[in-house]
Amino acid sequence: MREKCERMCICCRTHKQKSEMLRCVRQKGEDVVLDLKQSLFGRGAYICADVQCIKRVNKTGALRRAFKSNIKPEVFDCLNKIAKNLEDSFGKNEEF
């Protein structure tokens, strides 16, 4: 039986646990924001917490399509930061 809290990545369309994903939310009448705590109400879209997916989402405009709305540059800045952190920690793991 499929876990109820699985969500589909808007980028690669893989289903994963919420905890392995990043959530973006658009609250009524508001801009799309990154919901790092996954606690905001509103229409959500999920992206794998994975460097490849984050980068692809930034490039392809999948977020804009998912929300049918423009996404503020801050959201992409934040995603880029997360991708960079993931890359850095991955690099460190490789070293040791």
Ligand SMILES: [Zn+2]
């Ligand atoms: Zn993905």
